[in-house]
Amino acid sequence: MDRDSEAAYASYVEQAWGSLVRAAVFLGALPHEAEDIAQTTLVRCYTGWDKVSSADNRDAYVYRMLLNCLRDTRRTRWWKDRAATGTLEDGGARTAxxxxxxxxxxxxxxxxxxxxxxxxxxxxxxxxxxxxxxxxxxxxxxxxxxxxxxxxxxxxxxxxxxxxxxxxxxxxxxx
Incomplete structure (x- = not known):
């Protein structure tokens, strides 16, 4: 990635981070999971920055990636085992x-x-x-x-x- 693209990506990450994490939380992830999902989304953005930055609707493109990352996370055996043990219920740890x-x-x-x-x-x-x-x-x-x-x-x-x-x-x- 060239220097200008790197700077554009860094600026985008700074601007989008909070919104991506909040969206993941409201889509059902716990706060620490939401941060992981947002980070995974942004890593995927980095690897495909040319496509992301040239998309007609960059926000729509990135939020689609976020939804896909969330779905991928939920498909893993870890998530299924965790959901089966009931640790995702509302009684779980919350951060004030x-x-x-x-x-x-x-x-x-x-x-x-x-x-x-x-x-x-x-x-x-x-x-x-x-x-x-x-x-x-x-x-x-x-x-x-x-x-x-x-x-x-x-x-x-x-x-x-x-x-x-x-x-x-x-x-x-x-x-």
């Missing part, structure tokens, strides 16, 4: 956020509410609202039509609006 219990409670409630969605619907919500991709970019990442993204978002948001974890945060006023 530095800005207090309220922020932790909010993040935990959102994580629990998202876990109630189906995988395709959770992917759409995370990519659209947490990663802040457009509907078109989200459709490109997932390889589905834009209309499918819209319908999944509509169903997901209705389901999240009625979710007990979210209602508990608002005091159940919507009940």
């Amino acid at each position: 956020v530095s800005d207090g219990a309220d922020a932790f409670a909010l993040a935990d409630a959102v994580h629990r509410a998202l876990s109630c969605l189906t995988k395709p619907n959770r992917d759409v919500v995370v990519l659209r609202y947490f990663v802040q991709l457009t509907e078109r970019q989200t459709a490109d990442v997932l390889g589905v039509p834009t209309g499918t993204v819209k319908s999944r978002l509509s169903r997901s948001l209705a389901q999240l609006a009625a979710n007990d974890h979210i209602l508990d945060l608002s005091g159940g006023a919507s009940r």
Whole structure:
């Protein structure tokens, strides 16, 4: 890789790291697993930087790579053994956020509410609202039509609006 490409890649990594880790967490990975998945994604970006940097929609391309890395991780025997022992349940170790219990409670409630969605619907919500991709970019990442993204978002948001974890945060006023 030449010096200019190396600098462009380093700049991209610095800009994208936090977003990739957050997306992996909201897609169901634990924080330390999310960092591994983001790192693996960025290594794959490095090895194919020419394709990544010349992609029509670089963010969509990279988030597709992130989803593939997450799926690859979940296919391994280690993941299957770990899931079978129940260590992925919500009772697992959590890292408290530095800005207090309220922020932790909010993040935990959102994580629990998202876990109630189906995988395709959770992917759409995370990519659209947490990663802040457009509907078109989200459709490109997932390889589905834009209309499918819209319908999944509509169903997901209705389901999240009625979710007990979210209602508990608002005091159940919507009940």
